Amino acid sequence: MTLFSQWTGKISLFIVLLIANPLLLFAEEDHSEIHDLMAHLLDPAAEAIWDSAGFVITEEGEFSLEPKNQEEWDRVLYGAKVISESAFLLSRPQISKNREDWIAVSNLLKGVGDKAFMAAEQQDVEELFKVGAELYQVCVACHLTYLTD
C-alpha cells in the first residue's frame, strides 16, 4: 500500500468523523474550528505544495526543489487532496452559513486543490509552481476579507 493510499484512508475517516460527529467540529466558536482546520489541515497541505516546486540559486549553481521519488510525489498528492477536501468542509452550511462569498472562495480553493492534484499526478513541476502562486492568492484574498485578530 502506498503512502498516498494509506493517507487517503486516514483523510477519509477524518472527514467522516468531522461530518458524522458535529461535536468534533462545531462544539466551540466557529472561528476556533476554522482556525483548527487551517492550522492542522490546510497549512501543512499548502506547505506540501509550496515545498515541491521552485529552485534555489547559490554560487554553486541552481537546484530544483521538485520531488525526487514516488514517496515525495505522494506527499504532494496527499497535500493537494487535503486542500480540495478542506475546501469542501469550509463550504458546508455549518461553516459557510450559506454566505455566497465564502462559498465562492471555498470553491476557488477547491479548484486550486484539484489543479495541484492533477499537476502532481502528471509530475508537472512548472504547473505545480504556478498552482502554488494561485494557492497563495486565494489564501490572501480570503484572509484579507475574513481574518481578524
Added chain:
Amino acid sequence: MKKILKIIAISLTLLFGASTYLSSHHAFTAEFDPNAPINITGKVVKVEWINPHAWVHVEVVDAGKTTVWMIEGGTPNTLIRNGITKTTITPGTVVVVRGYQSKGKLCLPRCIANGRDVTFPDGRKVFMGSSGTGAPRDGSDPRERR
C-alpha cells in the same frame, strides 16, 4: 480494531494535538516588527524562488564580522512582475534592502527580515514585498493607498 483506534487517534491529534505550528504563509505582524526598520547592505549569496515567499540571503560584513540575513520577499510571481528575476538578482550582486526585522531581533537562530524594497547597483529601486500582508504603509508598495 487496533488500526481503527490508531486512525481515530491520528484524526484527533490532527484536530486538537499541536498547539503551535510553523507556517510559511503568515501576516506581517505575526513575524515582523513594524517598529524595527532596517537597512541591509551586502552581497547576495543565495536566492530561494519558492512560494509563497521568495527569500534573498544577503551577506553583511560589519567591523570584520560577517552575518547572513534571510530577507523575505513577495511571491516569485510578484517579484518577476516587478522586474526582479533570477538573472537580475544573482549571487554576488550587491544590494541595499530596506525592510523590517523579525520580532526576535537577536538573530537567533538566524537574522530574518521582511524586505520592502531593494536597490540594485545601477540605482534601480524595486518593491520586493507582497501587498495586503499588513506591512506598514511606508511608501515602498506602489499599490498601497496612502
